[in-house]
Amino acid sequence: MVESQYINEDGSVKAEILAMQQALLASSCARHGVDPAFIHSLLEQVNRDGYVILPDQISQDVVQRIREESAPFLTHDGRTEFEGHKTRRIYSVIEKTLACNPIVEHPVVMALLDQILMPNYLLSQLQVINVMPGEIRQPLHHDDGFYPLPRPRKPFGAALIWALDDFTYENGATLVYPGSHLWGDVPPGEIDVSKMVPAVMPSGSAVFFLGTTWHCAGTNITDKPRLAATTQYCEPWARQQENYSLAISRERAKLCSQTVQKLLGYSMQFPFIGFVNGRDPIRLLQD
Numbered sequence: 121m122v123e124s125q126y127i128n129e130d131g132s133v134k135a136e137i138l139a140m141q142q143a144l145l146a147s148s149c150a151r152h153g154v155d156p157a158f159i160h161s162l163l164e165q166v167n168r169d170g171y172v173i174l175p176d177q178i179s180q181d182v183v184q185r186i187r188e189e190s191a192p193f194l195t196h197d198g199r200t201e202f203e204g205h206k207t208r209r210i211y212s213v214i215e216k217t218l219a220c221n222p223i224v225e226h227p228v229v230m231a232l233l234d235q236i237l238m239p240n241y242l243l244s245q246l247q248v249i250n251v252m253p254g255e256i257r258q259p260l261h262h263d264d265g266f267y268p269l270p271r272p273r274k275p276f277g278a279a280l281i282w283a284l285d286d287f288t289y290e291n292g293a294t295l296v297y298p299g300s301h302l303w304g305d306v307p308p309g310e311i312d313v314s315k316m317v318p319a320v321m322p323s324g325s326a327v328f329f330l331g332t333t334w335h336c337a338g339t340n341i342t343d344k345p346r347l348a349a350t351t352q353y354c355e356p357w358a359r360q361q362e363n364y365s366l367a368i369s370r371e372r373a374k375l376c377s378q379t380v381q382k383l384l385g386y387s388m389q390f391p392f393i394g395f396v397n398g399r400d401p402i403r404l405l406q407d
């Protein structure tokens with residue numbers, strides 16, 4: 121092991137770097153009103169396994185509002201194997217309902233992302249997903265796989281699947297492959313699905329995973345739908361999957377909190393990415 125600015129000769133991280141990391145964690149947690157020890161323990165699990173389950177993060181009031189306001193839009197089955205021929209999805213969610221905003225800017229999620237991505241990270245996708253009875257397992261994937269750069273590498277994003285119904289093995293709980301965030305490039309056909317772990321969790325919980333972690337929606341063998349939402353985030357220099365500057369009108373963005381506005385793209389990675397007329401685009405929402 122070669123000594124560097126960050127690493128000691130024995131491979132351990134230098135004390136001053138650890139102290140700086142702790143200070144950054146403490147200030148981010150203070151900003152979001154969450155316990156740094158809790159976030160630290162979640163990060164340890166994420167770094168080890170590539171994912172962590174966050175139990176009971178949103179109230180049933182929030183769940184119920186998402187359920188009610190999504191229902192009118194959950195009318196069409198998917199068009200591809202990936203979307204799921206028996207799965208219904210809502211895209212451009214914020215244009216249709218603001219009910220999901222509390223999960224987009226959830227404080228625990230913000231505190232985790234502050235440690236994983238660069239400042240001014242972005243929302244890349246927000247979907248409501250209803251896996252209908254009889255749906256088969258989704259193709260395996262990792263969410264930053266569409267950025268064409270070889271692995272192993274740092275993740276370019278992170279995502280959550282929020283359980284709005286209780287997630288069970290039988291109704292198609294998200295399947296996650298522990299440790300797969302550390303893999304190099306692997307053809308999905310070579311992955312042993314029997315080693316994947318179902319994210320079994322009660323309604324109001326979420327599974328958080330890195331963009332490099334292999335996962336998929338499971339098979340729904342029950343006679344009831346499995347309702348979920350996904351919030352996905354990317355580095356501020358990466359292209360968002362949903363083109364929010366076209367998908368979400370400015371009038372609609374004005375109804376969101378400043379945190380959500382920034383996540384949609386009314387923000388910059390300083391000094392040179394995302395500007396409008398040479399200035400921070402948040403000004404477009406300020407009268």
Ligand SMILES: O=C(O)CCC(=O)C(=O)O
Pocket residue numbers: 249258281292293294295335336337338348350
């Ligand atoms: O619905 C799920 O459990 C996972 C969905 C997913 O990973 C996706 O659509 O990208």
